Amino acid sequence: MIYSEEKSGGLAVPLIAILLAIAGILAALVATGGGHDSAAGRVWVPQAQHQGSVK
Secondary structure (H helix, E strand, O other): OOOOOOOHHHOHHHHHHHHHHHHHHHHHHHHOOOOOOHHHHOOOOOOOOOOOOOO
């Protein structure tokens, strides 16, 4: 039997696709602000009222 040699470019296409996907995700994060808006993750929690000293 004659076996064909493996092509060295077989890994290049998936690697390029992964890099393009990462670049697209980063571009989307930059375009939407990247989560640098600190008010977006804030939650308001009311403070407890002190009605008297507890011993």
